[in-house]
Amino acid sequence: MTDDLLARHRAVLPPWMPLYYAEPIELVSGSGRRVTDAQGRSYLDFFGGVLTNMLGYDIPEIREAVERQLATGIVHTSTLYLIRQQVELAEKIAERSGIPDARVFFTNSGTEANEAALLVATNHRRSHQVLAVRNSYHGRSYAAMGVTGNRTWSASALNPLQVAWLHSGDRVRGLLARLSADEQVDAAVEDLREVLATQTSGDVAALIAEPIQGVGGFVHPPDGLFAAWKKVLDEHGILFIADEVQTGWGRTGEHFWGYQAHGVTPDLLTFAKGIGNGFALAGVVGRAEVLQAVPGISFSTFGGNPISTAAGNAVLDYLVAHDLQANAARVGAILADGLRSAVGGLDCVAEVRGKGLMLGVEFVRPGSGEPDPALTNRVFEACRDGGLLTGKGGLYGNVLRMGPPLTLTEDEAREGLAILVDAIRSSAEVTA
Numbered sequence: 001m002t003d004d005l006l007a008r009h010r011a012v013l014p015p016w017m018p019l020y021y022a023e024p025i026e027l028v029s030g031s032g033r034r035v036t037d038a039q040g041r042s043y044l045d046f047f048g049g050v051l052t053n054m055l056g057y058d059i060p061e062i063r064e065a066v067e068r069q070l071a072t073g074i075v076h077t078s079t080l081y082l083i084r085q086q087v088e089l090a091e092k093i094a095e096r097s098g099i100p101d102a103r104v105f106f107t108n109s110g111t112e113a114n115e116a117a118l119l120v121a122t123n124h125r126r127s128h129q130v131l132a133v134r135n136s137y138h139g140r141s142y143a144a145m146g147v148t149g150n151r152t153w154s155a156s157a158l159n160p161l162q163v164a165w166l167h168s169g170d171r172v173r174g175l176l177a178r179l180s181a182d183e184q185v186d187a188a189v190e191d192l193r194e195v196l197a198t199q200t201s202g203d204v205a206a207l208i209a210e211p212i213q214g215v216g217g218f219v220h221p222p223d224g225l226f227a228a229w230k231k232v233l234d235e236h237g238i239l240f241i242a243d244e245v246q247t248g249w250g251r252t253g254e255h256f257w258g259y260q261a262h263g264v265t266p267d268l269l270t271f272a273k274g275i276g277n278g279f280a281l282a283g284v285v286g287r288a289e290v291l292q293a294v295p296g297i298s299f300s301t302f303g304g305n306p307i308s309t310a311a312g313n314a315v316l317d318y319l320v321a322h323d324l325q326a327n328a329a330r331v332g333a334i335l336a337d338g339l340r341s342a343v344g345g346l347d348c349v350a351e352v353r354g355k356g357l358m359l360g361v362e363f364v365r366p367g368s369g370e371p372d373p374a375l376t377n378r379v380f381e382a383c384r385d386g387g388l389l390t391g392k393g394g395l396y397g398n399v400l401r402m403g404p405p406l407t408l409t410e411d412e413a414r415e416g417l418a419i420l421v422d423a424i425r426s427s428a429e430v431t432a
């Protein structure tokens, strides 16, 4: 059955849209943190459709909220009419964003959210010069790809922006690796000053950065770097855009937004993925003065439609009522501590990193420290054989990524941890 579907998939869908696993799977049902494939095999899901099924599967509160909206007969109206669910969700997000006098524009994807942020930032500053971070991923439109610093995800050289690149927070390789946190912050600030002086002609519009780089393999800079950068940006009036598509809504455990680890408030914040728990919902929040910098009509047919915002309201209410941020901190610590003590010392593990329920393990060849994507793939397949879905990423495809639903229980964390540790140890033995 699945083989037939795979052949049909390959016959009609483009090859640049990758499928996971040597033998791809079709997930046909889900409940809580577990999914079942077309062969009847069940898995604990530590990737949640790329950190998107933030509450898990088949959550009654979300289903009922969407069913209530469906029962009105209104699935869609367009934003030409008032949408109660949209206004309510915008009020909640504006308040939680930490951005003063905030306005919210809803889109269907993280790409469009970043595109909108870049639109208003470049209009507001009357400049198409933008700073971005190496190893970033911000989406698949021309501007979002243009600020994406990862060759694998850069599908075109066409770029409406003029982009200058800052070093990432990579602690394993690159010019700022192996420095102490304070030294790394100082070096990154020096890098920013030098890039501004040598690669721009002044009047830069914005810096866009992910607090923890998602596709980039959960690389993140030391806490406080964004505030140190912002001091320099403020000297020039340059805006700061936090891409919270993966890091938002309490996933990092310690904070509601990733940017809060840095003691800074962004001018613009983009969100997507988890807020719809699978329904297409994303957007940008910004200070009114900045977000209003659109000198023409800008309209998204589906952005923030009644169904997706009904889901979004229910997701946000559920998240807050169950304090899932605290759960991410507590359960994430079980995973992080367990991984560090069980496999952190292996020669093939360069780093166990991340925060809350956003954790990565970077694999290298013992001795040389070269990235080891083949080992990463073996671990990835072994996890699946053991009944655990995970993700992969990193500039060299050598990072195993875990971003389970924030409802993950302690027992499920321990169950997944045991599968991970087995998969890593057994795959590393093959290498040794």
Ligand SMILES: Cc1ncc(COP(=O)(O)O)c(C=O)c1O
Pocket: 050, 108, 109, 110, 111, 112, 114, 137, 138, 139, 140, 210, 214, 215, 243, 244, 245, 246, 272, 273, 282
């Ligand atoms: C940090 C970040 N920004 C933007 C995007 C693009 O979001 P979308 O795929 O919804 O367009 C992604 C997607 O993975 C992401 O991880």
